[in-house]
Amino acid sequence: MVRFILRRLGFMAMTVILASIIIFWATTVLPGDLASQILGRFATQQAKDSFRKELGLDRPVVTQYGAWLGDWVQGDWGESASTNTAVRPIVFERLRNSLMLAAVAFVMYVPLGILLGLIAALRKNTWIDQTISVGSLAFIGLPEFVSGLILISIFAIELKWLPSQSAIAPDSTFIEALPYLILPAITVALTSLAYVVRMTRSSTVDVLQMDYVRTANLKGLSPSRVLFTHVLRNSLLPTITVVAIGIGWLIGGLIVTEAVYGYPGIGRLLLFAIQRRDLQLIQATALLIVLIYVVANLVADILYAVLNPRIRYQ
Amino acid sequence: MGAPDAATSPSPAATASRPTFEIEGLSIDYATELGVLHAVRGVSLSVREHESFGLVGESGSGKSTLAMGAIRYLAQNGRVTDGSVRLNGVELLGLSRKDLRALWGSSIGVVYQSPLSALNPSIVIGKQLAEVARQHLGMDKPAALARVVEMLTKVAMPDSEAVMKRYPHQLSGGMLQRCVIAMALMTDPSLLIMDEPTTALDVTTQALVLDLVADLKRDFDSAILYITHDLGVITKICDRVGVMYAGEFMEQAALHELFKRPLHPYTLDLLGCVPHFDPTPVKRSLVTIPGSIPRVDELPPGCIFAPRCTYMEAACAAARPPLSEVADAHLSACRRWQDVPTPVEHLRVATEAVRDAQTACARPEVLVDASGTQVHFKTAGGMLSGRKGRTIRAVDGVDLDVCVGQTLGVVGESGSGKTTVARAIIGLTPATGGAITLRGKPLPRSTGRRPRATLKEIQMVFQNPDASLNPTRSVGDAISRPLVLLGGLRRQAAAERAKELLTAVSLPVSYFERLPHELSGGEKQRVAIARAFAAEPGLILCDEPISSLDVSVQGSLMNLLMKLQVEKQTSYVFISHDLSAVQHLSDAIAVVYLGRVMEVGDATKVLTPPFHPYTEALLSAVPLADPDVKQKPIRLSGSVPSAMDVPPGCRFHPRCPRCLGDLCRQQEPPWREGEGDHRISCHIALDELARLQAETLVLEREETV
């Protein structure tokens, strides 16, 4: 078991490193000569050279990469060119906001998703199941700006129950931020809900067909006991994996939602950085998001292995 | 006995003569895409306490549906439409689900086919079994666990305390089935339903489980309904037998009566489809039932078996004969029951001699010679996991000869390496050691390195008919391809020849255009055989080609294989765990265990004493479809060791009932030569073995003419 975890950690490290190479390459090498872009094509060679030297761009690419990665790992994330402040504090502040949004959304969709998925599976092929299944299909892949804007138009503009924009002060407390979190959380939860419902439904349907459910029924156990002791234990396992991976997306992947609501989370920060071509900020933020994603995957893998006796006891 | 029923139980005096379990006129329908199927129609049977009723039938017979329907556990689209089912006098068909649940698990116990899937993989054994005790016997946790230990001991489970804490995937198939049986019997149920409980197990394990069931039958009062397709297994445990066909009973009788003097042509045919254990010098065909099992929505008017019946008359097709008592406790659904001959007569009429059994061939006649063949797999050690790689010694030094025009049967259980040997010969799994020659010339180890001419010589028929054919290619394409690729024919000529091959395997030429999903399992296997013969090979490897098919289909395929062998003088290597089938087809037999040959020689020699102790155990374990056969119960303990941990010395020694001690544990046994090319690998001398084993298998049978 320990070996399993170590192996996974090793792969995770490898993945993050490879991802960092891609990020670095995409931001530093791909765009081409930064000096020409910032100083203009007609700047003198000398001006470009000194510019490059100042930024350390005259070193070989690999060295630049190594330096950057080394710094990042140690916590030195450089300075943001567009705001002229250190990168790290900004990122962490935004990260906190994203975590708050993630928490609210999580509470909304996980219990509901599992419940709906179970109901759909137990009532397979009835109108309830059809409604839930078609409904969940509809929401998967629905872009958040569509659902978000529609939600805003109904709840914020028409009914005026909730604020339409969530540009809270970056240092708000959770309580202060709560009313602004609701609509974005619902927007996010809609898509994630669909995934959880589908996964739960499909794995529960699979489990209900299994022989051991037949055995449990034929042992004369009560239906609730069959469901809770025998079915759920096995059918929720894949769902847990999906939820764990989803947490990664909840924290780092909400770029569009944050843009729709103007919410100061980490996704919006990345967008901001990209629009301003703030390299240090882009690199640090992107790598952090990837790290969060990868860790979420790792946790999902480990959870699955721990909860599944077939893997736990090889 | 057992938990109180939902309604009051009748008084003891009345139950004495009443059967425990009665089914009367039961009909079950299924609603499907294609309409309503009358899966079971007007079926009746009864089982008394201590009695075991064997329910025999092929696919589509409705036997499982009948049992499950009778206890009201049907699929969503299943419905009981008529009849009555009574357990201890209580009518089951009107009960509410709540009442049924009170009966399930307490008065009714069920054991079915695959023990690993029957148990919840996420809960330890002890807890799962204890659930029954807590639910129905009102015990609290400690008492329930104690009862579980008690039951596990009753089913001869070694180390019950440890087993309780294990998860299902950590136990072997045999042990799991014992657990399931223990669970079913925990409440001393009135009715025990067993649906193919040993089909997924090895022969030797099956024998142990059958012994167990026979013992439990004595110790518990339960009425047992035992469902199977295997006629041999029936003879071990059943008192009465009922034969079902396409949803109805054809015959019901006491065990001995049914086997010795059946009164229905279908039973007669079924008995004739099973190879008899009779190493005679002449190989006979098996009974073939023409046509195929009808779909339940396309039943003929009149007797449903009539279209396939040897003794059919015009009147048979007019009205459906009811199942009626025609002799003492003997029911038959045939109007001509009086004209039905004895099994021996029927065999004489319906089968014929095909060819002589051949003995070991002379050297120049050897087609394929494998010597010292080894197939070792290395498991990945993995730098990150820090484990060393282990070696799986799947085939560990095997010598085999296949002669021109002969059949070599290779028999063994799971883990024996028999399939791997075949794959090494054909090159799918390249050998890692030893040499294989084809007509004297060395054979490259993998298919990739073999020239066309060599590939043409060796072909294979695989185990799973559903996966043998590419689902997106038509039957004609599948057969034509080897003709084009290996036979060098052009498209047109190949298509013509393919049609000829279809006829040779008794399939209509119109099948040329069909896709595999439009064929039945037996038909697909015929196509696979035609495809194998298309290249005109000298050797065809048959890897369990019939194991997954119905009994009657198995018989007809074995006939086909024999017929084609005579016509084309092809050799076969026939691999199977089914000793009866191997014995029926083979001229020479090799018995394999854990990667080594234990015994090899002419079929007649191998199957008469002296045997290798493993062969002996196999022979005494194989259930023969003959209640008069006496098999001495030689049983093997434990299970097959992993090929990663081959025992030192004689690899069979940990399980050998005749182990001599240190000699067997430390030294590899020598080859002992018997008559002809018969060889046994054992420390015990041949005459000693012959003396000890004289009574292992005693066949008392009337002379076949």
Added chain:
Amino acid sequence: MVEPHVTDELFDTALMDEEAVKGFMDPGPRQRPKTWRIYWRRLRKRPAALVGTIVFCFFLFLAVFGPWIAPYDYQEQEAKHRLGTPTLSHPFGNDQFGRDILSRVIVGTRNIFLLGGFGTLVAVIIGTAIGLASGYVGGITDEVVMRLLDVLLSFPSLLLALVLLSTVGPSNLNIVLVVAILYIPMVARVVRSMVLDLKNKEFVEAARVRGEKRSYILFREILPNSLPPLLVEASMRFSYSIFLVASLGFLGLGVQPPSPDWGLQINEARNFFTLAPWVLLFPACTIAVLVISTNLMSDGLRQVMLPGGGRN
């Protein structure tokens, strides 16, 4: 804790259904319908999937014939109709430049289909090639290739698209390439898993035993049998690509104005939302309808072609 009341009826609908009847359906000598008929029959019985497919085809039609059907030129500005409400002559109203929204939406369909479609197509072709090769060869090569693809999968998709596009610029070609790069790993995974499954099937071994070349086995034995899951995956990828292209447009990093990209239209429309909500709502609802119908169609394909398994 009180256990909730779970009734038996809950289980009645959940027990095994048609699979149980398989034993009775052994076809015997009678012929069964051909594959296409079976698919069509199954599709007919699933109204949601059928509706989805029809609507999708309608959009496809719009994508192909859009510019000829649209009542107005999508760039034509009519000053007097700025932010015009929906009327008979302009059923979807007019945007802030007086352009007809209906026409813009119709032409935008072509935009989305082309970008998303080509991106998906490239992803499918390359992904299939990678999946086939990697799966069949196996061993270390397979491990390495899969790890590399896993790295790509470890990025939230939008993030990678943004990072890449921000540096190379949002031209049509770049968008197609980015979509392709994003989706190659998933397609490769699906194909690889089919290959791994089929590689050991007996009919493939039969092909090896008669000496077929590797390319034959891959393309004539394995690939045709991988088509159903591949098709399902491709249609799901297409649905996601619509999401991606529209989102990129919304964020301003996708197709640039004056192109009638739906995401772009929505982004521009936010400013006048209180004045003229239809400018935003019509494109938004169109996206919604297209996405929903594509999803319904994909799931329908999955249910129709892979009835036994192929879940998620």
